[in-house]
Amino acid sequence: MNIILSIIIPSAAGVLIYLLPSKFNKTKNVLFLAAAALNFLIAVVFYGKIICICDASAYLVNLFFRNYELNSFMAVFLAAVTLITSIYAVAFMKQNKKTQVFYGSMLLALSCVNGVLFSDNFIFFLFFWEALMIPMFLMIASGENKPVPTAIKAFTISAVADLCLMFGVMLVCVAGDSFSISKGICELKAVVPGTYGLFTTTAFIMLFIGAAAKLGAMPFHSWIPEASAKAPVAFMVFMVTAVEKILGIYLLIRITNDFFIIEQSSFISVSAMTFGIITALVANALAMVQTDFKKMLSYASIGQAGFMIVAVSTMSVIGTVAALIHMHAHVIYKSGLFFVSGNIEKAEGSTDMNVIKGGLRKSMPYTFVAFLLSGAAFAGVPFFYAFYSKEMIYESALSVHWIFYAGLLICSLIAIITIINWGARLFFNGQNNSAFEDKEASTWMFIPTIIFALACALLGLFHQVPLKIISVVLNLNLPETHSNVLTVILILISLILFILAVLNFIKAYKKKTDYLGYALPAAKFLKIDKLNLNENLDPYNIFISFIKRLSKVLFVADKALNYFYDLVIPAGIGEMARSTRKAHNGNMSVYLLWVLIGIVCIFIIF
Amino acid sequence: MFLLLVLIPLFLVLLLNLNLYKVNYKIAVLIAGLFSLFQMFFIFSPNFFSTGLVDLLSLRFECDGISWIMLFSIAIVSFAAICVLYASETIASGKKFHFVNLVLLALAGMNGLVFVRDIFSIYVFIEIIAATSYVLIALDKTKKSLEASFKYLVISSVATVMMLSAVAILFMAAGSTDFIKVAQMYKEYGANPLIVVASVFFIVGLFIKGGVMPFHGWLPDAYSASPNPTSVFLAGIVTKTTGIYTLVRLYAIFDFNYSMQLVFLVFGSLSIVIAAIGAINQDNFKRMLAYSSISQVGYIVLAFGSGTILGVFAGMFHLFNHSVFKSLLFVNASALESRVNTNQIHNMSGLASRMPVTSTTSVIAFLSTAGIPPLAGFWSKLLIVLALWFSGNKEFAVLALLASIFTLTYFLIMQKKIFFGQLKEKFNTIKEARFTIRLASLFLCAITILTGLFFPIILNFMAFLFSF
Incomplete structure (x- = not known):
């Protein structure tokens, strides 16, 4: 028994689901849920444990796989998200004819991600990384409204980014003179400590592109909003929110912490931060002008990828810890919000504001509560989970230059305005208030939604627990010397940001047109709305x-x-x-x- | 306990030929098939390795992980060959009975070969297997099969002379033919010119038996002209056991120096490339497979040439995989010949619609041969490339990778011409091959797929076997 089971079991179950005749729908559902549960169990049981069961296998198996704290943590987290998402998927996709493809692909994707996380050999790492594109394609293709062109788009964009990654891996292998990830890293560090020759810089850029693209950073983002409209919600949670972020952050942390030694405020660090901040600004601005809730969440997701890139690229301990915590928080609250969007879609048949009349707080009260909790975390309300990760990111950005901090503040302000606008339009804009009709999601759709929503609040209250776990996982100790005064000032500035957003909402509320207030004229002035509509500007x-x-x-x-x-x-x-x-x-x-x-x-x- | 696998087939041959009962070929085939299955499951018994070492008649017998892999391969291929024999319509009943006897004798020889631990016994068992092989090739007494058998006999006799000379020299030098003593002698006198001559003689002998280029002249004729079950048996396991497995054993005895490594690397590469090119232009399906066999044997020899334990491991894994997928291809060749009465590729077309099992299993087998993931052949080739890369033979690793393109080329040509395209009118009425042939195909195909899919488990298990 060893952790390789987490690669074998999901893939075997996935293949079995593909092969089962369509009349065994219930069996498929059970198999799907059982495989997700078993994977979770394996991930928990083998958390951080040595991989081999017998000494004889150690020689060869250890050539290829490795189990330690960081990848174990990622695997357990992904397994938990997968299990919750699988419950939602079974409830949400009851009527869908392509469940077989979706379930099978989701399990295969899970197997590939576990493969990436546990690989200690670059060839295996790339094999699983590239193989992931196939289930991703199939999962998008299992959606409705002609999803195949979007699937092709996602495949093409991922393939281009993965080519860069492959090239980067090749350079790292040459530099480290080994296919072994852990051994190669040691040798690479020894060879090029802190020097930025053309070779090293190219290797870093290529790997960085691969990781950033996986996170959904610009310009590799354009398939995500499209997929949100066509693929099932479970895809958006599992693949876009969980898998892509987990793998992206995993690789980014490996690159910046293990593969290369990069000084803080160096040219590479500042360039990567700039890249992150541009992604965050543009994506958040685009999220604001969306009329579809799922599309808004997709753009917001891209924007949060920018936050994570900025954090990791500070090359500081606090930045790395912040990135991982923010990824954790983001997966939780964004999954909650996507499930809210799924519930609304099931009830209203759409998540487009032009179709939904609003006033859902009475017809969907539980979903409304889940939205409030997840939305509060999204906005970074104090005592909610993402609040702490954002504060840490602000602090790390400020340690490099105030301009990055200012950029992030603007992004946060836009995000708060956006989520308040959506909350008001979906749940309060009263056209549906008089015609009360119970449209609440089914129990099995609601349970996953509320699990994530409650997690936003509970993990916020007990944020020291994940913080401690993540510090151990990363084998990093947060500096205790940072100024408490600075922290208080940063929190105060964040609160001022909230007040500004609320004032903006009050101003807009009086007008009763939309709730974006001053943000909308600003977006129009910057032609963000045109950028959103103009397909010619799509990098793809x-x-x-x-x-x-x-x-x-x-x-x-x-x-x-x-x-x-x-x-x-x-x-x-x-x-x-x-x-x-x-x-x-x-x-x-x-x-x-x-x-x-x-x-x-x-x-x-x- | 493991010596039962040598004694039982000998006993069965005696039993079948005592004329105590009237035994027809069906019972003989059944007995041989059951013995193959018995061997397949017997080696999984928990106490199988417990006997460890046996001294019998002053000879040392031993069963380790490498022996286990060979026993498993032997059992699988024998079972497939017996299945093909049963379904064969061109071999007369009496000859089928003889075939069973010969296969049982060869099984005793091969099982014995994987247990013995002295170079003279190796020679003796190789000759037992060779003697049965000559008859098996010539069994249907056609002009071509007789000629092929004669060629094998003549070229093999060169190997026999060389190996016997080598045994004699080594015996003179070491005072014994036991592996341990010969190995000790190599440590002391390995550089002596006479010992070098003995090493070269032994290697050449085994290269001839294994069909490594340029010692392969007998092989395409023998594989293509022999009856179908013989082709499966010869290509699947006989040449691999006599030629390649024995190399692994000698690997541990001989002083594996740079010269020997270079010999393995050069001749392995030569086999891979030239045989693959040779296969491209073949019109006879079985002959194409014969060249493919030489090419794949080249991969195994190349892996051994890496000079590392990973190389030996990769080579043995590829040997097992090759036994399975090459047997599968020869079983499919039998299926085709039984239905379309020819092996000429240009006479066939569009047979996939009429013979879906044969066509599908053929695709799986050739994809595995070409090293396409996630099938078994991919993993063994990957390990070979890794072994070569890690041992510093990067240029040979690249060559091994590139040569896969040739493999893919000739198999794609074969698949396209035989199975795809327009079905010829004369084949409109043909049906899928007989049940036992399909059974063998599906059995071998399942092993290829499962070995690939469950590679991590197989890897673990093989690593466990190698720990012995």
């Missing part, structure tokens, strides 16, 4: 358009090259094959002559 479309033009040029070159390949290479190999065949003419004296030649050659070598 720009890339595809570039590729189309390039392909025209390459087509001509390819024709010439094909001529060469079609004639020269097949003719060459064909001629070699014919010669080999002729040489084997059945004449035994020839065969004996070959034996003689062979013997002579061996004697020569000796």
